[in-house]
Amino acid sequence: MCWNVSLSLKLPEHQTIVLLPNNYLISLVLHQAILAAVCYLTGWCVLRWDVKVNYTRKINHFMLMLIPFVLAWWLPYVPNVPTTIASLVTFVTMTSLFLPPIRNRVPLVATAFASVDRPEDRPHTIAWIMSQAVAAYLVILVVFLTLRWLKAPELIAIPLLINGIGDGLAEPIGIRFGRHRYRVPSLAAGRCYTRSYEGSACVWVTSVIVILFLLPTLSWPVFIALVTWVPPIMTLTEAFSPHSWDAPFMYAIGGACVSLVLLLVG
Numbered sequence: 447m448c449w450n451v452s453l454s455l456k457l458p459e460h461q462t463i464v465l466l467p468n469n470y471l472i473s474l475v476l477h478q479a480i481l482a483a484v485c486y487l488t489g490w491c492v493l494r495w496d497v498k499v500n501y502t503r504k505i506n507h508f509m510l511m512l513i514p515f516v517l518a519w520w521l522p523y524v525p526n527v528p529t530t531i532a533s534l535v536t537f538v539t540m541t542s543l544f545l546p547p548i549r550n551r552v553p554l555v556a557t558a559f560a561s562v563d564r565p566e567d568r569p570h571t572i573a574w575i576m577s578q579a580v581a582a583y584l585v586i587l588v589v590f591l592t593l594r595w596l597k598a599p600e601l602i603a604i605p606l607l608i609n610g611i612g613d614g615l616a617e618p619i620g621i622r623f624g625r626h627r628y629r630v631p632s633l634a635a636g637r638c639y640t641r642s643y644e645g646s647a648c649v650w651v652t653s654v655i656v657i658l659f660l661l662p663t664l665s666w667p668v669f670i671a672l673v674t675w676v677p678p679i680m681t682l683t684e685a686f687s688p689h690s691w692d693a694p695f696m697y698a699i700g701g702a703c704v705s706l707v708l709l710l711v712g
Contacts, residue, residue, distance in 0.1 A: 465528040469521035474533065477513050478540055484509045486554065489561035500621055502561040504614050511610030515603075525599075527587065534583035541576050567690060570634055574690040577633075581694035589701030596708045600663060604656055604672070605700030608680050609693055612652030616684065620645025632689040639689040649684045653677035667711040672704065679703050 488502035523529070542548075544562075549555040563571050586602070593599045620627075624642025632639055657664075657673045664672070680700050687695040 465526070466532055467523040467529075469523040470529050470532075473514065473517040473521045473523070474536060476517060478536060480513055481506070481509055482540070482558065485558035485561050489557040489559065492560045493557060498621070499561065499564045501618050503564060504618050506561055507614045508610065511606065511614065515607075525590065527591075530583060530587050530590065534580065537579050537583075538576060541572065541579065544572055544575075566639065570690075574633065578691045578693055581691075582697055585694050585697040585701070589697060589705075592701065592705050593708075596705060596712065598704075598708055598712070601660070601704050601708075602701070603660065604653075604676065604704050605680075605697045607656045608649060608653050608676075608700060609696045611656075612649035612680070613684055613692060613696065615648040615652070616641070616645035619648050628685070630686065630689055633691055637689075641685065646681055646685050650677045650681045653680050665712070668707060671707040671711050675707065676700065676703055 485506055488497070488505050491497040492499055492502055543552075543555050544559045549559050562575065567574060586606070589605065590599060590602050593602050620642035624644045626643040627640045628643070629638050630641050653676050654673060657669065657676060661669055680696060680703075683696050683699040684692055
């Protein structure tokens, strides 16, 4: 069976630009289906077994960030501006299901919401999730276009993976092993949260591993510059970003750092 559901733009002289490729649309549906199932299962664990939301939320974070990389191996496509915008619209639409008028009437949705609703974030949970997502996708779009202009669009994987893995590990590691804590601001006036040096160290370690993984695609001067500057800069960015709103800052600063290295030594 051949699925022909791609969204294309017809141009004069029989030229066609594929805006939303078949593989992207299939990946998008699979991603949302898997993520919805994970949210429900982890929410059930919170309600049934009193699992900390800090842990289940990061499981969802890993799935949100890493599933697209896994699906890309099976269903490869070339990212573009329309695919990024479509991903943002889909995420905001799906997250809107968590709004009170829906979750208060649909037990399935209420259970899924329990997996992301940290008590310390209330009543701002949905506002922070959605606003961070919009800002993060817009920053990713700018970073992607910049790196494409620098002829290295694949290096967008650096800030994406550092945030997806490093920041994803920082909170659960900090909760379990964090002994040395420091305060961070939030978007809510009068609120202050804590992070740990042990958790933030995850960002440093992840940064080094990600850059090492990309070594075959890098020249030695670029590799040395990236492995020297990216880990400390990304660690400091995660450390000082507002609570529950660190992704846009990590993408922006990480993308700027990679772009500057390419401009100076690439």
